[in-house]
Amino acid sequence: MRLSLVLAAAALAGSSLIATVHAQxxxxxxxxxxxxxxxxxxxxxxxxxxxxxxxxxxxxxxxxxxxxxxxxxxxxxxxxxxxxxxxxxxxxxxxxxxxxxxxxxxxxxxxxxxxxxxxxxxxxxxxxxxxxxxxxxxGPWLVYYNRDKFAAAGLEEPALDWTFDDFKSAADALTEGGNYGYAVQAFDFIAGPVALGAEYFNDSNQFDITNAGYVDAVTKFSDLVSVDKASPVFASGTGAITGSGRFAAGSAAMYIDGPWVLLQTKDSVDFDIGVAPLPRGEGESRFITAxxxxxxxxxxxxxxxxxxxxxxxxxxxxxxxxxxxxxxxxxxxxxxxxxxxxAAKDVAGTRETLQYMFEHSTPFRLNEYWNEFENLVTQYMPLALNGDSTTEEVLANIQSQLPM
CATH class of the missing domain: 3.40.190.10 (Periplasmic binding protein-like II)
Known part of the structure; x- marks a missing residue:
């Protein structure tokens, strides 16, 4: 009896040792x-x-x-x-x-x-x-702006719920000579229209970028370039001058990007910067985050x-x-x-802006063809910006290349 207890104890100790070794x-x-x-x-x-x-x-x-x-x-x-x-x-x-x-x-x-x-x-x-x-x-996409240029032009700094008309008015007022009020980038035609209340998907989560609301919202941004000349045409590819590059050089007073570049942007400029939400449309503010x-x-x-x-x-x-x-x-x-x-130290409005934007965020609608859509926007939107096609024609062309 005692022998069996000893053997059992030994077996138990051995199994515990094996378990410990295995666990480690x-x-x-x-x-x-x-x-x-x-x-x-x-x-x-x-x-x-x-x-x-x-x-x-x-x-x-x-x-x-x-x-x-x-x-x-x-x-x-x-x-x-x-x-x-x-x-x-x-x-x-x-x-x-x-x-x-x-x-x-x-x-x-x-x-x-x-x-x-x-x-x-x-x-x-x-x-x-x-x-x-x-x-x-x-982070959501937000507007970076040059506070020095706003002050020099006598403009009020953006409110949390500023409208597209406010944004356009500022961009026009800050455009003079070789300097622009705004430097457009490809993703602005996605984040910007959503902030204006537009949708690029239908109820089945399929692309519908020719609906009237989305076409109108994209046109508002593209007209800033093709009609108002308040922004240069964006360029893609190696060596292209980006919106952030123009902003850092002081030749554009506003551009759109995310908080992930705030520290880099702050360190690359020699002027005072601020951040503001994307402008809203006629309805309430709403923003996509990633x-x-x-x-x-x-x-x-x-x-x-x-x-x-x-x-x-x-x-x-x-x-x-x-x-x-x-x-x-x-x-x-x-x-x-x-x-x-x-990162946000000494950058006006950062905490208030981001907290406001998170409170007014809307689901970022995506599907498996999303990256193809983004690439097509980058490829074809310059045709509308330089006047070779209308915005409606460009969006119809992109729509025709997206899977149904």
Whole structure:
């Protein structure tokens, strides 16, 4: 009897030892994202947070340039070489959700409270009610403006609910000689019309960019270029002068971009800048937001460990680090204050503008052909801006090239 108890105890101890060894098995996760060597130290510090909390897990970042990242991602996924942790942008989720592991069951078991994140980016990193990534940043498109030029022209600075007529009036007044009131960019013809109340999808979530409301809204922006001459025609391609470039040079008083470039923009100018919401139409203000996060590859062999890492990488401390570096306006609400204190320091109206825009955000409607649509807008809108075609003709041409 005693012998059997001894043997049983030994067996139990042995199994516990095996379990302990198994639990502490070292796992190295790869982490695939866009960036360059300048990002290495920052994101390595986030990876170190994972190992500090889970000593048996290490995370190795792998960087690609922005364009290369999206070109390589489907190739890596189909060849089985995709990383365990995968960076994902909300605007590309409809095209890539199938390569990611659904997170709902992990989140439910873990008790993750999504109310800690800005709701629009939680929705943006999901698809058909399933969560595929957790966010690290978020932001709406907003107007950057040169406060010195507004003051010199005797113009009032933009109100939170300023209208398109206000925007147009300012752009016209600030256009003189070789200087423009506004520098248009391709995405303005998407974010801008939505802010005016237009829709580019029908009720079936298919593109309908020839509807009267969208055509009218796009025409308002294109006329600023082709009729009012308040903005130069935007150009794409290597070496093109961007809206941000014209703004930094002082030759354009306004341009549209997201909070992700605020620190870079502030550091590139020698004048006082401010930010304002996109102008509204006749109705209430409304804005689309986007952002990025990280998910788990469906092909990962270490999904449980990857989820543990994901929780740390999108957790409060990681958000604080990214925000304090000015790298991202956190998707986490409580940590956004660190970004305001660093990136938005001395930039008029930033906190008020973004809080107003989040309060008036509308779902960013996307489908699997979204990136094709964006590319077609970039390719064809200059024809309307330089007068070779009407805005209505350009939109009809783009519509004809989109899948039904």
């Amino acid at each position: 098995e070292q796992v190295n996760l790869t982490w695939q994202m866009w960036g360059d060597e300048n990002d290495t130290a920052l994101f390595t510090s986030l990876a170190d947070l994972v190992t500090a909390e889970y000593p048996n897990i290490t995370v190795t970042p792998q960087f690609s340039g922005w364009t290369d990242y999206w070109t390589r991602l489907p190739v890596l996924a189909s060849s089985g070489q995709i990383a365990d942790l995968v960076a994902m942008q909300s605007m590309r989720m409809p095209s890539f959700y199938s390569i990611l592991e659904p997170l709902n069951s992990y989140m439910e078991a873990d008790g993750l409270d999504t109310a800690e994140f800005e709701s629009s980016i939680i929705a943006g990193l999901g698809h058909d009610g399933t969560q595929y990534a957790l966010p690290y940043d978020v 952002g990025s996060g990280w998910g788990i590859a469906a092909a990962s062999q270490h999904k449980e460990e990857a989820y543990k890492a994901l929780k740390v990488l999108t957790g409060p401390k990681a958000a604080e680090i990214l925000a304090s570096a000015g790298r991202a306006l956190p998707g986490r609400l409580a940590e956004q204050t660190y970004w305001y204190d660093v």
